Amino acid sequence: MVRDKKNNLNDNSTNTKINAKINDLKSFLNQCKRVxxxxxxxxxxxxxxxxxxxxxxxxxxxxxxxVIHVPITYLKGLLKP
Structure with a gap:
């Protein structure tokens, strides 16, 4: 009986998260449609x-x-030998 309540709570929170994601997606698609x-x-x-x-x-x-590359390349040539 206790397990059933825990599973039921997990199922409800999972469904809530899925519904929130679906609502976010619908909102995004409506914004795209308006644009x-x-x-x-x-x-x-x-x-x-x-x-x-x-x-x-x-x-x-x-x-x-x-302008940045040329002086750096020149300085590398001077410092290398």
Missing amino acids: LMISRKPTRDEFLNVSKVTGLGICLLGAIGF
């Missing part, structure tokens, strides 16, 4: 602006990496 409903295809100008900014960011990060 997809209001999204639209960008205009040509919007696409070009985003492309320009992204390209500029990539070039900037590459330049920073190059």
